[in-house]
Amino acid sequence: MKKAAVLGIGLIGGSLALCLKERTRLEVHGFDASKESLTLAKAAGVIHEGHMRLESAVEDADVIFLAVPVGSTPRLLNRLATLPLKRGCIITDVGSTKGEIVRYAEGLDNLRGIFIGGHPMAGSHRSGVQAAQSLLFENAYYVLTPLPETPLPEVQRLSRLLERATRARLVIMNPEHHDRVVGAISHLPHIVAASLVNQVADYNASNEWFHRLAAGGFRDLTRVAASHPVMWRDILLSNRESVLALLEDWTREMEGIRRAVKDGDAQAIEAFFHKAKESREALPEGRKGVLPPVYECTVDVPDTPGEIARVAHLLGEKGINLRNIGVMENREDRAGVLRLVFDKEEELKKAVFCLKETGYRVFDPDVD
Ligand SMILES: NC(=O)C1=CN([C@@H]2O[C@H](COP(=O)(O)OP(=O)(O)OC[C@H]3O[C@@H](n4cnc5c(N)ncnc54)[C@H](O)[C@@H]3O)[C@@H](O)[C@H]2O)C=CC1
Numbered sequence: 028m029k030k031a032a033v034l035g036i037g038l039i040g041g042s043l044a045l046c047l048k049e050r051t052r053l054e055v056h057g058f059d060a061s062k063e064s065l066t067l068a069k070a071a072g073v074i075h076e077g078h079m080r081l082e083s084a085v086e087d088a089d090v091i092f093l094a095v096p097v098g099s100t101p102r103l104l105n106r107l108a109t110l111p112l113k114r115g116c117i118i119t120d121v122g123s124t125k126g127e128i129v130r131y132a133e134g135l136d137n138l139r140g141i142f143i144g145g146h147p148m149a150g151s152h153r154s155g156v157q158a159a160q161s162l163l164f165e166n167a168y169y170v171l172t173p174l175p176e177t178p179l180p181e182v183q184r185l186s187r188l189l190e191r192a193t194r195a196r197l198v199i200m201n202p203e204h205h206d207r208v209v210g211a212i213s214h215l216p217h218i219v220a221a222s223l224v225n226q227v228a229d230y231n232a233s234n235e236w237f238h239r240l241a242a243g244g245f246r247d248l249t250r251v252a253a254s255h256p257v258m259w260r261d262i263l264l265s266n267r268e269s270v271l272a273l274l275e276d277w278t279r280e281m282e283g284i285r286r287a288v289k290d291g292d293a294q295a296i297e298a299f300f301h302k303a304k305e306s307r308e309a310l311p312e313g314r315k316g317v318l319p320p321v322y323e324c325t326v327d328v329p330d331t332p333g334e335i336a337r338v339a340h341l342l343g344e345k346g347i348n349l350r351n352i353g354v355m356e357n358r359e360d361r362a363g364v365l366r367l368v369f370d371k372e373e374e375l376k377k378a379v380f381c382l383k384e385t386g387y388r389v390f391d392p393d394v395d
């Protein structure tokens with residue numbers, strides 16, 4: 028049997044491992060610095076075999092996925108470059124930044140032509156193998172950033188494998204272009220979300236009403252501020268150039284709205300929100316990326332067994348076709364959040380109506 032090695036069995040590595048196990052014939056071997064993650068992954072059936080030694084994890088592997096924080100990726104690439112890898116083996120990664128990693132691999136003689144950068148544009152603010160799921164990447168974009176000298180058949184081989192395993196939409200991009208685009212739609216928004224949360228936390232330190240009144244809008248807007256600090260530290264340091272340019276534009280944008288408010292310039296303020304509303308409404312439809320697909324809603328459910336089945340059953344009874352159902356997060360107040368995805372807008376509308384009628388709290392990003 029052919030073998031895949033997944034290095035770093037956390038949210039993304041664990042989800043990829045599940046995809047490979049469920050939808051390919053590859054034997055999936057995991058490697059992680061944390062013994063606990065490997066034990067959990069093995070017990071939960073995420074991997075066939077776990078390894079604490081890199082050598083045994085990658086020995087004879089046909090494909091190797093690096094799924095560690097981007098700051099640890101170069102060191103791991105260095106180690107891989109010294110190991111006797113199987114002839115024809117492809118190495119790829121899932122890091123949120125591409126320029127630095129791809130250039131680093133390019134500088135390692137033994138990896139030239141066999142490393143292809145990758146980035147699945149789906150994930151969550153959660154981390155660890157406990158949060159892994161095989162539906163995570165479905166319909167999301169998955170970017171590959173091969174260098175011009177990478178042999179095309181290798182790119183096609185990896186692309187076909189990923190398409191089958193993850194059910195994502197594979198696209199090819201230049202690494203620097205990727206970093207600028209993803210910087211704008213993911214890295215900058217994470218900084219903004221974290222800064223809003225920090226600002227309010229400072230106010231709240233002397234007046235608890237700030238947190239008590241923080242409701243829907245603030246929570247939705249800042250969900251990603253709960254993401255893994257080490258992962259995000261590494262991302263900003265790795266995509267430094269794009270992030271700095273984006274922060275300058277952001278500061279200019281904030282200065283513009285500050286001035287409009289200071290001057291009482293009603294027209295400028297309205298124009299600011301008008302442009303945002305039009306752009307938000309014109310975002311491409313129906314694709315899961317860092318932004319949610321259009322035909323999707325989330326439902327708050329009690330954190331009790333059988334709740335997913337109850338929601339699915341309720342919709343089934345009404346003849347509503349559900350494409351995908353997944354658990355998004357568990358909140359501190361013990362409510363869980365289910366994410367429901369539909370193929371058609373009418374199905375989403377019918378589902379929202381029926382769930383609300385039954386007493387569920389439903390959030391439809393296009394209406395609420
Ligand atoms: N979290 C997300 O939503 C997304 C993350 N990514 C990228 O995926 C990568 C992994 O992120 P997550 O899975 O979210 O992180 P995670 O924290 O859930 O998992 C990382 C795993 O790597 C292990 N690890 C860390 N350093 C290691 C090393 N040097 N050697 C061996 N194992 C090591 C950790 O023990 C952990 O199990 C990052 O590069 C991130 O930029 C890409 C798309 C989405």
Ligand SMILES: O=C(O)C(=O)Cc1ccc(O)cc1
Nearest residue numbers: 123148149150151152251317
């Ligand atoms: O939680 C979310 O909405 C995310 O933004 C997930 C995410 C995090 C990092 C990535 O590189 C891609 C996707």
